[in-house]
Amino acid sequence: MSEKKEIYQLEHVTKVFREGNNEVRAVDDVSFSIYEGEIFGIIGMSGAGKSTLVRTLNRLEEITDGTIRFDDVNLQELSSIQLRKVRQSIAMIFQNFNLMMQKTVLDNVMAPMRIAKKLSRQQQREKAKQMLEIVGLQEKAEAYPAQLSGGQRQRVAIARALAMDPRVLLCDEATSALDPKMTDEILTLLKDINRRLHLTIVIITHEMKVIEKICDRVAIIEHGKLAEIGAVEQIFTEPQSSAAKHLLLPFIQGDNPFDMTDKRCFRIVFDGRKATEPVIANLVKATGEEVNILSANTRSVGGVGYGQMIVEIPEDPVKAEKVLDYLHSIDINLTEIEGKEESL
Template sequence: MIEFHNVHKTYRVAGKEIPALHPTSLRVENGQVFGLIGHSGAGKSTLLRLINRLEQPSGGQITVDGEEVTALDANGLRRFRQQVGMIFQHFNLLASKTVADNVALPLTLAGELSRKQIDLRVAELLARVGLSDHAKKYPAQLSGGQKQRVGIARALATKPKILLCDEATSALDPQTTASVLQLLAEINRELKLTIVLITHEMDVIRRVCDQVAVMDAGVIVEQGSVADVFLHPKHPTTKRFVQESEQVDENEQRDDFAHVPGRIVRLTFQGDATYAPLLGTVARETGVDYSILAGRIDRIKDIPYGQLTLAVTGGDMDAAFARFTAADVHMEVLR
């Protein structure tokens, strides 16, 4: 378990104190995929790099599985970092080394395994990331997605308990991003690794994370399960991320619906309720009519969800709305 207790980070620039992370407390449970989302300058990279003390905190306490990371000496920190793998946005591969040598580098530096043991471990890792046939190639011969897979294999070399992902997919095209996220999900599931990733894309959070913290100006402004935060955003920053991911402009939508008669509501379904014939049932029971103005069905990690914006007219609207609520459907009255 990763825990932050009132952790903060300040940089001194030109004689001035610049806060990068305001006092922050959070908890990441073992085995979770935890996402940090924010725009540039939000403080998410600082927070991530504090976990393995690539950044030194200005105050507060960081513990991992009960061990106070902020109190470790040089030897303790070296030992601790062997339990933490890191994946970088721009891959950080050594151009003069083969794929196999890049993956082997952490093991070679650790000096604890024989050459034969290292070769076996490297072969195992390249098979896991689907690059067994690329062991003797050099980074310049690889695509962006393949380079990132090498980076993932290298991060796993020392059998870490924690994997830190610093914008691991932001340099990749959508199809490659999807395949890398699928690989990370498999690693999390099969190796029981705790993964902490940072991104500026809500779609990345939606695909792979269990929990999310939304950051703005060095502060966590909203935090919770991805389903709760994604489907019921509260803070303006979170709402902007959701709107960007859904490519929805609420002001334009409001103008489009201005001429539509009746009450306008947004319904959000999760799990089995996503596919239930609820609208037809409620219409028959309460006599309301409805028009579907907008809608989508998608998934948050493994959970299906649906959102519908309806114009409701006639019948017993109060009874209809109560029926939606009783069916565990979240309803928001837009007008």
């Protein structure tokens, strides 16, 4: 495996907001790295500190303590002129797109190049058109943002971000104002850009489905602290922190919360080694016993099948033992759930 280069290194990053005698530790002693070329997710509930954290990554927010290195450079040590230069490599998109409504799409995409005095006017136009092509909006160059759908507006914002040839794209709830179909389109586009341009992408979201769809790794933030970090498939199959379990719970259960009191229930985690359907079919074939599937949620994460199933086994102890013997014999991740499910 090739050595992964760290594009961001955060060490003990803390941000305290002070209002009178009140102190809010919006980011509290957070340390992690982001690797070049990956899609890195940061998830947490509203108020967890995600936006503050992502704003520290381009020094829109000055940190109270700790260090942030971008491409081996300590951001805090940069003069304002150096910072301006470095920021050209760090693009950002937002939930509400931040487009200039009175300017055409093309003008919007050209704006950062114009401000940075990058390229000639003609070259800026050419570059902006290329960027619009990447996001599939070349036909809309002369349109105004008001004439576009939300998804198209976010595409313009992405084209504008790409125009400066950034090393990293920070996305703060970039799909939160979009309906599910447009969300999917934007996420697919981001993944495509990540692969084609080898652009590092940092995704801030409160939605697990966003993380699941495109992220390679994810950090879970709770009350300003890093609760858990890891590969997406790892967090989805074996969440350790209560914050991760809490965020995954509605995702796994869907709209069918269930009560397992008075039942013997087991969780089977599928980790990509075994397909889900044959396990249950083979179980029934091998034991002649039925199990009741209370909840099943399997999906493709990072191109591999993952998921979990919660099954109720027969009450009859003899039948139960047959079922358990079989499940133990096939080398599968199996754990008994005690009483009411609260840990996924």
